[in-house]
Amino acid sequence: MVQDAKRFLSYICPHCRQSVIVERDLFSLAASPTRIKCPCGKSELTVEFLPNRVQMTVPCLFCGREHAVSCSAHAFVREKALAFSCAASGLDCCYVGEEGPVYAATARLEQAVDKLEEESASHGAFLDEIVMHEVLSEIKDIAARGGISCACGSKSWTFQVNYSSVDIICADCGAQVRIPAATADDIDDICCKNTILIRGKQRT
Numbered sequence: 001m002v003q004d005a006k007r008f009l010s011y012i013c014p015h016c017r018q019s020v021i022v023e024r025d026l027f028s029l030a031a032s033p034t035r036i037k038c039p040c041g042k043s044e045l046t047v048e049f050l051p052n053r054v055q056m057t058v059p060c061l062f063c064g065r066e067h068a069v070s071c072s073a074h075a076f077v078r079e080k081a082l083a084f085s086c087a088a089s090g091l092d093c094c095y096v097g098e099e100g101p102v103y104a105a106t107a108r109l110e111q112a113v114d115k116l117e118e119e120s121a122s123h124g125a126f127l128d129e130i131v132m133h134e135v136l137s138e139i140k141d142i143a144a145r146g147g148i149s150c151a152c153g154s155k156s157w158t159f160q161v162n163y164s165s166v167d168i169i170c171a172d173c174g175a176q177v178r179i180p181a182a183t184a185d186d187i188d189d190i191c192c193k194n195t196i197l198i199r200g201k202q203r204t
């Protein structure tokens with residue numbers, strides 16, 4: 001008998017910022033690729049067992065992207081707490097392991113997130129000042145051309161600057177879209193865009 005056939009997995013949802021911590025049976029994880037959705041429905045962690053490795057995709061709160069991470073199947077099954085981190089920010093984005101250590105690590109990460117957001121709100125501390133500056137000025141250009149709109153039909157919006165991303169929020173329905181502002185690639189991505197669409201509630 002395998003003694004501990006359960007694994008706890010956690011990440012912080014980039015959309016609603018809640019911690020998602022779930023318990024999964026190892027046998028069912030190994031049996032078929034698993035999707036672990038945030039209750040808000042807007043992000044999901046995927047877990048897939050390969051012959052000797054476990055491959056996961058993790059939605060990242062810090063850079064707004066998805067990270068493909070993997071580890072040995074042995075580590076996935078045995079470690080008390082495995083941490084996977086965001087390549088752009090160096091911060092953790094996912095934990096796998098036993099109940100206690102995973103909950104503790106996730107709580108520490110939540111505190112780190114709160115602290116980063118306080119700092120960026122109070123004295124404009126960003127992961128990368130230049131990237132943030134460029135991304136903001138691109139957003140401003142798109143806005144000046146009237147390129148920001150919401151699927152609900154609204155054209156009024158506000159925005160919030162985070163540590164390594166910018167949220168554009170529909171002033172009418174409250175839907176939001178996260179623009180990553182962590183790396184030089186994020187500048188390239190936003191430079192290619194003529195418009196930004198917030199995927200709000202569609203009018204019926």
Ligand SMILES: [Zn+2]
Nearest residue numbers: 013016038040
């Ligand atoms: Zn969520």
Ligand SMILES: [Zn+2]
Nearest residue numbers: 060062063086
């Ligand atoms: Zn990341």
Ligand SMILES: [Zn+2]
Nearest residue numbers: 150152170200
């Ligand atoms: Zn809207």
